[in-house]
Amino acid sequence: MTDEVPGEGAVGSEPEASDSLKAFGEVVKAFRKRAGLTQEQFAPLVGYSVPTIASIEQGRRLPSADFVERAEEVLDAFGVIRGAAKHLLRTPGLAKWFRHWAKLELTAATLYTYENRLVPGLLQTPAYAKTLFDEQIPALGDDEIESKLAARVERMKLLTDRPHTIYSFIIEEHVLRRQTGGSEIMREQAAHILDICARRNIDVQIMPQARGHHAGMGGPLQLLETQDNKWYAYCEGQRAAHLIADAKEISILQKRYARMRAQALSFEESVSLLREMRGAP
DSSP: SSSSSSSTTOSSSOOOOOHHHHHHHHHHHHHHHHHHHHHHHHHHHHHHHHHHEEETTTOSOOOOOOHHHHHHHHHHOOTHHHHHHOOOSTTSOOHHHHHHHHHHHHHHHHHEEEESSSSSSGGOOHHHHHHHTTSSOOOOOOOHHHHHHHHHHHTHHHHHOOOOOOEEEEEHHHHHSSSTHHHHHHHHHHHHHHHTTTTTEEEEEEEEEOOOOOTTTTOOOOEETTTOOEEEEEEEEESSEEOOOOOOHHHHHHHHHHHHHHHHHOHHHHHHHHHHHHHHO
């Protein structure tokens, strides 16, 4: 549950460029042509490759803040490029069925996540995420991987951009012990989660392998509370996902999540286990 690898919006779905990305790309292209520059001439001036420039102008790639500022200055765009960037949706590279949930995340007051397949997208390191994209079936092209990875990294900023949102994560122990990408990537992943645990608004718990049956056996689950205290749930499978707004259904899932929090290791015990997985710093 999250972007578009298992647990992130699904596998193998080709994302569509958002209207805001296409509009931004047209703005950049118009000012580039106004300046009399080809993509090949423009690329070194802003410090990006020609394929990257092409992807941005075609609305297939989310521009970085650095690109926006450089393009604004190089093209002397009267603030238009900078202004257009403010309206970009932060969902390029996300599977279509995950986009609604991703928009809700942007202003969530509370976000609870249980995962039994892989590290939740918000907690992934770029190296871990890239491994998932590299191994996706059917195989992705280099541009697709780059786009999806950029979207995943952009989404991770929620943890630092929203310090007042309450985050809770419950992760199955076997997910963290699986050598996804190799031992070094997993050590880095454990260290990254430990760093995140230092934030007062983020709680990470591990569901131990020794635990038998528990309340989350039905599969991955996310619960979200909006600023006006409305709750939503999101459940995801191999190639489909389900956004739930029905209060009775959400109440059942809230009860299951509450039981899981009691069944998982405590925060302190989870941190101790993560330090063991990380090894010597």
